[in-house]
Amino acid sequence: MILWWIGNVVLIAVIAPVVVFLLRAVLVSARTVERTLGDIAGVGGAMVVDLGPVSQLVTTVSLASETNAGITRYGAALDELL
Amino acid sequence: MTPAAVVTIIAVVLVILVIVGFLLAIARALVGIDKTLGTVIDAVGAIAVKTEPVAYVVDSLNSNLDNAKGTLSSLLASKVGAAGAAQLVASVDPLAATPAASPGPARAHEPERINYKRASPAVAEAEPASAARVNPRTGTPRTGTQSPSEPEPVTESPERPFPGAGGETRLGGLPIKR
Numbered sequence: 001m002i003l004w005w006i007g008n009v010v011l012i013a014v015i016a017p018v019v020v021f022l023l024r025a026v027l028v029s030a031r032t033v034e035r036t037l038g039d040i041a042g043v044g045g046a047m048v049v050d051l052g053p054v055s056q057l058v059t060t061v062s063l064a065s066e067t068n069a070g071i072t073r074y075g076a077a078l079d080e081l082l
Numbered sequence: 083m084t085p086a087a088v089v090t091i092i093a094v095v096l097v098i099l100v101i102v103g104f105l106l107a108i109a110r111a112l113v114g115i116d117k118t119l120g121t122v123i124d125a126v127g128a129i130a131v132k133t134e135p136v137a138y139v140v141d142s143l144n145s146n147l148d149n150a151k152g153t154l155s156s157l158l159a160s161k162v163g164a165a166g167a168a169q170l171v172a173s174v175d176p177l178a179a180t181p182a183a184s185p186g187p188a189r190a191h192e193p194e195r196i197n198y199k200r201a202s203p204a205v206a207e208a209e210p211a212s213a214a215r216v217n218p219r220t221g222t223p224r225t226g227t228q229s230p231s232e233p234e235p236v237t238e239s240p241e242r243p244f245p246g247a248g249g250e251t252r253l254g255g256l257p258i259k260r
Binding site: 015031037038040041047055060068078 | 094107133
């Protein structure tokens with residue numbers, strides 16, 4: 001009977017606090033990960049918005065090709081003039 | 083039933099209830115993580131799609147710029163010679179006269195990096211508003227309508243007139259071969 005009471009005391013004073021401590025640590029870590037993921041999602045959304053003008057680079061390439069051709073013609077004309 | 087057995091049963095039930103409560107909270111947090119990860123994956127996919135043409139565009143731009151540079155350089159060299167071309171370029175562009183080993187002027191052409199931390203609410207609150215409004219290249223405060231990636235306005239210098247203006251036949255003090 002005395003050993004049973006000792007077991008009860010160990011269960012209440014040691015095992016239960018350890019279980020609570022470990023589960024609380026897991027819960028805090030999970031909530032921290034959740035908050036961090038929220039920040040990452042916000043950054044991802046901002047990156048998507050910032051990358052919006054990237055599609056206009058196709059126009060930039062076209063303009064660069066036209067500019068290159070114009071510079072070549074202009075250079076040839078200058079070569080004849082000077 | 084002895085009192086020791088009753089205490090044991092009560093303690094075990096309490097421990098089980100605590101475990102169940104914590105596990106439910108953890109499961110709820112993990113569900114939130116799962117949803118947020120879905121959002122992140124969607125954003126990353128969108129970024130991958132939007133940045134797909136960048137490699138082709140950069141290659142094409144480099145090719146075009148290389149061609150243009152070669153055309154202009156060969157034209158200049160054919161008119162004033164290689165040494166004269168370097169002197170002419172140095173006379174009209176002070177940055178070109180700087181030695182290549184000097185990192186000072188070259189740093190002025192570095193692209194401005196985007197600070198994505200601004201999207202984080204916690205970081206945005208921690209950062210002072212004035213710090214994000216200062217132009218890193220000039221150190222001057224930005225105006226309200228100027229975006230961080232907006233290029234600086236180009237101002238024409240009266241000391242650098244267009245070469246050959248006024249009907250002169252000299253460029254940068256060098257005679258031109260006809």
